[in-house]
Amino acid sequence: MEFDALMLSRIQFAFTIAFHIIFPAFTIGLASWLAALEFNWLRTGNPLYRNLFRFWVKVFAVSFGLGVVSGIVMSYQFGTNWSRYSEFTGNVLGPVIAYEVITAFFLEAAFLGIMLFGWEKVGDRLHFFATCMVALGTLISAFWILSANSWMQTPDGFAIENGKAVPVDWFKVVFNPSFPLRYAHMVMGCYLTTAFAVAGMSAWMLLRHPHDAPAAKLAGSRRSMSMALWFATIFVPVQIVIGDLHGLGVLKYQPTKLAAIEGNWDRMANMPLRLFALPDEVAETNHYEIAIPKIGSWVLTHAFDGVVPGLKEVPPDERPPVWPVFFSFRIMVGIGFAMLGIGLWSLYLRWKGTLFTNRLFLTAAMIMTPSGFGAVLFGWFTAEIGRQPYVVYGHLRTADAVSPIAAGAVTASLLIFIVVYAFVFGFGSYYLAKLLRRGPDPVEDIRGDDLGKKPKRPFSVPDEAIEGRPGHRALPAR
Template identity: 50%
Template sequence: MELDPLVLSRIQFAFVVCFHAIFPVFTIGLASTIAGFEALHFKTQNPIWQKLSKFWIQVFAVVFGIGVVSGIVMSFQFGTNWSNFSYATANFLGPVLSYEVVTAFFLEAAFLGVLLFGREKVPQGVHLFAAIMVATGTFISSFWILAANSLMQTPQGLELVNGMYYVTSWTESLFTPSFGYRFAHMALASFLTASCVVAGVSAWFVLQKREFEANRKALSVALWFLLILAPIQALVGDFHGLNTLKHQPIKVAAMEGNWDTGNGVPLLLFAIPDKEAQKNHFELKIPGLASYVLTHDWEGEVPGLKDVPIEEQPPVFTVFWSFRVMVLMGLLMIAFGLWGLVLRKGGRYYQSNAFLQGLRFMSISPFLAVLSGWIVTEAGRAPWLIYGQMTHAQGLTPSITGGMALFTLIGYIIVYALVFSAGVYYLLKVFKGGIEKANKPHEMSEVERPARPFSAAHVAIDGEE
C-alpha cells in the first residue's frame, strides 16, 4: 500500500494542533481567573482568595509548561511538511509569529517567574501586577495566532507575485473579515474553559468537604461566569456563523449537511452524510430551522455542497458531527449555568449531590467543545490551505514522502503521549494535594537552608553545646 504524504501530513498537523489547542485555551482563561483572585485578595485582604490563587497558580504552571512544549513542534512542521506554504507566506507569517514571541511569550515568561516565586519577595501590588501581565500576555499571544489563522480563512491585504505573497496592507491582513468574531469566540471559550474546570474541581473538593469555604467561594464565582458567558458565547457564535456564511458558504453547507442550495432548509438533528453519494442517510430534521438560524428568515437561502465540485468539498461527515458536538457542549454549559442559578436560593448549589457530580463531568465539556470547534474550522476549510487561493496539495513540501511523514507522525504521538502522561501525573498530584498542600508553609531542607557564617564565636558556642 502506497503511503500518501499529503494525508499523513494533514493527520500529523491535526494531531499536533488538537493536542496543543486544549492547553492555551485553558491557560488563557485560568490566567485571568488567577488575576481575579489576586485582585480580590488585594482589595479585601481575605486570605481565602490568596489560598485559591496559590492552588490554581500550581495548576497553571503545569498546564503552561505542557502548552509550551507541545507548541514548539508546530512551527517546525511549517518547514518540514509545508515548505511551499511557508515560502509563499513568509512575508506575513514570519513577522507575525516573531511578534507573538516578542510581545507575548517574553512578557508571560518574565512575569510568570514573579507570579510563581515572588509572593514573599515582592510587595503585594507587584505580585498582583505580575498576575495581570501574565494574563495580558496570554491574550496578546492569542491575538497574533488568531490573526495568522484568520488570514488563512478569509485572506485579504496580500498580493501573490511569482509564488510569494506580499503584504499590501498590514491593517487588512491582520484584521480580516473573520478575525473579530473568531477572537471574541476564542476569548469566551477560554473563560468558559477556566470556569468549567474551576467549577468541576471545586465541586469535587466540596463533595469531599476539603477547604470547604474556599472551594465554595471558587464554585460560586465560576458558576456566575458560566451563567453569564455561556449565553453570550451562543450569541457570538451566531454572529460568527453569519460571517462564515458570507465568506465560507461551503463550510456552512457542510456544517448543516445541506447538499442543494435552497430556501426554507431544515435543521438536521441527526443524519449520516455520504459524500460519495452526495446525500444524507437517516435524517431527523426540523423544517425551516436551518434557514432561520443562518439567515434569521424562515425562507432564507442556505448554500449547498453541490455548488462546488466534489473535490472542493470538505469532509462533510467530520464537519457535520463536530459542529453538533460543539453546540451540544455549549447548550450543556447554558443548562448548568441556569441550574446553578435555580440552586442559588438557600445555598443549594453546593449541597446538591447531583449538581456537583454533574459539574465534575462539565470540567471536560469545554475541551470537547474547543476540539470540535477547531475541527469544524480547519476541516471545513478543506481542501484549501489559504481559502480559495492555495490548496493543501499546493502547500505541501515537494520532497516529503509517505514514509517520512509516517515516521514523524509516530514519533510525535509517542513523545506527546509521554509529555501528556507526565503532565497528567503532576496535575493529579496537585489536585490530590488540594488547597491545603498548596498553602502549606514551605520547610527548607538542609540543602536549601543557608549556612551560618563561620566565626570564632560560633566555634565557641558549638563547642559548648
Template identity: 50%
Template sequence: MDLDPLLLSRIQFAFVISFHAIFPVFTIGLASYIAVLEGLAFRTQNPQWVRLSAFWTKVFAVVFGMGVVSGIVMSFQFGTNWSNFAQASANFLGPMLSYEVLTAFFLEAAFLGVLLFGRDKVPAGVHLFAAIMVATGTLISTFWILSANSWMQTPAGVEFRDGAFHVISWFDAIFNPSFPYRFMHMVLASFLTGSFVVAGVSAWYLLHRREVDSNRKALSMCLWLILIIAPLQAVVGDFHGLNTLEHQPMKVAAMEGNWETESGVPLLLFAWPDRETQSNIMEIGIPHMASLILTHEWDGVVPGLKEVSPEEQPVVPVVFWSFRVMVALGLLMIFFGISGLVLRIRRKVYTSRWFLQSMRAMSITPFLAVLAGWFVTETGRSPWLVYGMMTQAEGVTPSLTGGMALFSLIGYIVVYALVFTAGVYYLFRVLQAGLEDDGTDEPDEQSERPMRPFSAAHVKFEYEPYPGIGDDMDSDPTRKGGN
C-alpha cells in the same frame, strides 16, 4: 500500500495542534481568573482569596509548562510538512508567529517569575500587576495566533505575486474579516474552560469537604461566570457562523449537511452525510430552522455543497458531526449555568450531590467542545489551506514521502503519549494535594532555585498518600477547612 504524505501531514498537524491547544485554551482562561483572584485578595485582604490564587497559580504553572514544551514542535511543523505553504505565506505568517513567540517570551521574562515566585518578595501591588500582565500577555498571544489562523480562513490585505503572498495592508491582513469573531469566540471558550475546570475541581473538593469555605467561593464565582458566558458564547458563535456564511459558504453548508442551494432549509439534528452519493442517507430535522438561523428569514436561501465540485467540498461528515458535538456541549454548559442559578436560589448549590458530581464531570467538556470547534473550522476550510488562494495539496512539502510522514506521525504520537501522560498525571497529583498543600512541609531542591514554571509546584511525582486525603475524612475535624 500507498501512503499519502498529504493525508498523513494533515493527520499529524491535527494531532499535534490538538494536543497543544488543550494547554493554552486552559491557561488563557485561568490567567484571567488568577488576576481576578489577586485583585480580590488585594482589595479585601481576605486570606482565602490568597490561598485560592496561590493554589491555582501552581496549576497554571504546570499547564503553562506543558504548553511551552508542546509548542516547540509547532514552530517547526510549517517547515517540515508544509514547506511550500511556509515559503509562500512567510511574509505575513512569519511576523505573526514571531510576534506570538516574542509576546510569550516577553511575558515569561518580565512577569511570569514575579507571579509564580514573588508573592512574599515584592509589594502586593507589584504582584497584582504581574498577574494582570500575565493575563494580558496570554490574550495578546491569542491575538497573534488567531489573526494568523483567521487570515488563512479569510485572507485579506495581501496580493499573490512571484510565488508568494505580499502584504499590501498590515491592518487589513491582521484584522481580516473573520478575525474579530474568531477571537471573541476563542477568548470566551478559554474563559469557559477556565470556569468549568475550576468549578469542577472545586466541586470535587466540596464533595470531599476539603477547604469548604474557599472552594465554595471559587465554585460560586465560576457559576456566575458560566451563567453569563455560556449563553453569550452561543450568541457570539451565531455571529461567527453568519460571518462564515458570508466568506466560506461551503463550510456552513458542510456544518448544516446541506447539499442543494434552496430556500426553507431544515435544521438537521441527525444525518449521515455521504460524499459518494452527494446526499444525506437518512436525516431528521426541524423544517425551515436552518434558513431562519442563518438568514434570519423563514424562507431564506442557504447555499448547498453542490455549488462546487466534490473535490472542492470539505470533509462533510467530520465538519457536520464536530459541529453538532460542539453545539450540544455548549447547550449542556448553558443548562448547568442555569441549574447553578436555580440551586443557588434554593440554597442547595454547595450541597446537592448530583450537581457537584455533574460539575466534576463537566470539567472535561470545554476541552472537547474547543477541539470539536477547531475541527469544524479547520476541516471545513479544506481543500483550501489559504481559503480560495492555496490548496493543501499545493502547500505540502514536495519532497515529503508517505514513509517519512508516517514515521514522524507515529513518533509524535509516542513522544506525546509518554511525555504528556506524565504531565497530566502530575497535574492530577497537584490537584489531589489541593489547597492544603502550601509547599512548606515538603520543600524539594527546587525551592532554592525557583526560576521555572514547574518549580512553582512542590508536589512529589510519585503517589504518596497525604495524611487525611481520601474519602473517609469526615471523621477528621481538622480537615474541614476552617468552618
C-alpha cells in the same frame, strides 16, 4: 484513504495541534482567573483568595509549561512537513508570528517568574501587576495566533507575486474579515473552558469530603466553584450570541464550509434545521434526517425564507469532507447547550441553598470538567476541516502546501511524537492529579505571618500524610 506523505503530515499536524490547543485554551482563562483571585485578595484581605491563588498557580505553571513544549514541536512542522505552505505565506504570516513572539511571549517571559516565585520579594501590588501582565500576554498571544489563522480562513490585504503571497495592506492582513468574531469566540471559549474546569475540579474536591466536613476544609473548593459557575452562567449565553454572529460571517465568506456544516446539498430557502443526518457524499444526499422545517434558514440568515448555499454549487473536489464537519459542529453546539443547562441548574440550586450539597449536581459538574476542551477541539475541527481542500482559502490547496518528503520519514516522526507525548503529558497529568487530590489548603492552616510570603517551592505537592511525619507540629487553633 491513501496514507501518503500528505495524509500522514495532516495526521501528524492534527495530532500535535490537538494536544497543544487544550493547554492555551486552559491557561488563557486560568491566567485571568489568577488575576481575579489576587485582585480579590488585595481588595478584601481575605486569606481564602490568597490560598486559592497559591493552589491554582501551580496548576497554571504545569499547564503553561506543557503548552510551550507542545507549541514548539508544532511550529517546527511548518518547515519540515509544510515547506511549500511556508514559502507561499512566509511574507505575510512570518511577521505576524514574529509580532506574537515580540509582544506576547516576551511579556509573559518577563513577568512569569515574578508571578511564580517573586511574591515575597516584590510586594503584593507589584506581584499583582505581574499577574495581570501574564494574563495580558496570553490574550495578546491569542490575538496574533488567531489573526494568522483567520487570514488563512479569509485572506485579505495581499497580492500574489511570483507564486508567493505579498502583503499590501497590513491592517487588512491583521484585521481580516473573520478575525474579530473568531478572536472573541475563541477567547470566550478559553474562559469558559477554564470556568468549567475549575467548577468541575472543585465539585470533585467537594464530593471527596462529606458536606458536613469542617468549613475551613471546604471553603476554597466552594468559593472556586461558586465564582466559576457565576462566570459560566453569565457568559455562556454571550458565547452563543457570538457564535451566531460568527455563523453569519461564515455564510458570507465561506459558503461551502457552511453548506458542509449544515449538510445542505442544494441551494434553498426555508432550509430545515438538521438535528441529525447521515450525509452521503457519493449520492449527494442525507439519510435518516431529523430536521425542524424552516428553522435552519432563520438560524443562519435570521429570516425564515433566507437562502442557504448548497454543496452541489461547487465541484466535488472543492468540497470539504462533510461527515467530520457536520458532526463536529453538532457536538460543539451540544456541549454549549449542556453548559447553558448547568448554568441554569446552578441558579436554581443557589436559590434553594443546596448548590454545594446536591450530589447529583456536583457529579454533573464534575462530568462537565472537560466540556470546554471538547468544545474548543470540535470547534477547531469544524473550522479547519471545513476549510478544506484549501490551507489558504481559495488560494493554496493543502495538497500543494506539503513538503517533498518521504512517507516513511513522516511515519517515523509521528510514532516518535506519540511516544514522547504519551510520556510527557502522562507525567504532567499525573502531577496535576496529585495537585487536585490535595486541593487548596484550609484557611486555618495559614499562619498570620505567612500571608505575605510565598513557599520556597511553589510547585511542591505536600504528602497527604504530612501530619504523621516526624517533627510535624500542628498549627495552633484560632
